Ligand SMILES: Nc1ncnc2c1ncn2[C@@H]1O[C@H](COP(=O)(O)OP(=O)(O)OP(=O)(O)O)[C@@H](O)[C@H]1O
């Protein structure tokens with residue numbers, strides 16, 4: 001099997017400060033990779049470099065495109081990258097406001113992504129949108145409501161529907177359960193797990209919540225000061241951490 | 257079965273008779289506690305062990321001897337510092353994470369003492385999960401799950417509830433049901449009968465015997481000697497692998 005994503009020597013500095021440095025990993029189809037570390041450790045910098053929101057100083061991000069096989073997303077043209085972002089990639093933001101159009105109805109939020117990839121038939125778009133709202137457990141009679149009328153958990157589920165409706169192959173998630181009540185988080189996690197499995201998605205998940213990665217991620221990278229200090233099978237890294245920083249991180253959590 | 261404390265049988269003599277499903281050679285393990293002065297805890301050295309298809313082997317030894325540690329290493333949950341651990345042809349000490357995950361999905365089951373689940377997921381779905389991961393149709397997987405829950409005497413009114421609020425014994429039975437949902441060729445059991453009443457313990461022992469009969473290689477930790485004697489063919493004393501111990 002060929003990796004969906006091959007990352008080598010990825011670095012990003014902010015002036016003299018390290019954002020992330022020397023990051024390398026392969027991601028295979030269907031795999032979920034978790035990235036953990038305290039705030040400021042470079043998790044979001046790395047994620048944004050991978051998703052094309054930031055330009056790294058150095059390194060390669062090879063993505064296995066449907067049309068042309070492996071392509072370096074760092075050096076491809078901006079329109080090509082934007083096309084990938086609309087089709088094969090999805091980005092779930094921590095704050096649903098960053099990933100939704102708050103002035104557009106729930107159905108419109110989902111339909112818009114479909115239209116961006118060429119969907120034209122209004123009835124079909126509405127049917128697909130309704131279907132997706134159902135899959136993320138939003139009642140069909142809320143399709144014409146705006147996200148501002150939704151709870152935080154509903155907004156996050158709508159953001160997920162908007163992202164997954166085009167059948168992406170790689171989903172970037174930045175603290176997708178942050179800021180939600182614990183019980184709402186659990187439901188969202190269960191939903192994400194089911195969708196990832198059904199759709200065979202690959203995902204890169206940034207979080208500081210070790211319980212979230214334990215439930216969602218197959219593999220884990222631990223970041224400290226911009227560097228990956230430990231990586232491996234998620235439960236192995238959490239239950240038998242080798243690096244002093246990982247041991248500190250794991251032992252600081254009350255219960256997982 | 258060997259008495260606890262007897263030296264482990266020479267794996268090579270068994271190797272000539274049957275192909276091993278689980279095989280450990282020269283396995284060593286120590287923990288380094290970096291944030292507690294770099295304390296080094298040597299736990300295992302030179303561990304040798306093999307389990308053939310259709311065989312149930314007991315891990316024995318004093319509390320803290322490293323039984324659970326060794327089992328977690330075989331499952332790939334703990335890292336291994338020395339030696340090799342082969343399960344159905346995969347060396348878990350060297351395999352990539354996705355190879356280990358595949359082994360766990362298809363070939364190697366592990367029933368630990370603790371139930372770990374996504375909150376709010378109904379018990380029946382928790383039990384069906386290993387089959388869903390294998391891509392089995394949902395209704396088929398749920399049927400198997402209901403059958404197991406019924407057999408393990410989990411009242412039907414609990415099946416649609418999350419097991420997070422269940423009693424210790426109920427949670428253990430849910431864990432066992434999940435561990436038996438798929439017919440793994442190799443199975444690790446860490447005290448599967450610990451908090452069960454006599455009736456349910458008998459059910460679990462029966463399920464273990466059935467797994468053996470279909471050819472599963474089973475490695476188990478049983479504090480209950482009667483349970484151990486009922487299903488295990490032989491015992492391996494982990495105390496023999498204590499670093500520095502006279503072998
Ligand atoms: N994750 C870990 N980090 C550090 N030390 C550990 C870890 N897991 C186990 N140990 C240590 O390894 C040793 C063996 O423990 P283990 O749990 O394997 O014993 P056991 O034989 O299963 O005991 P019991 O019969 O009480 O269950 C103990 O000293 C324990 O403290």
Ligand SMILES: [Mg+2]
Pocket residue numbers: 323324325
């Ligand atoms: Mg133990």
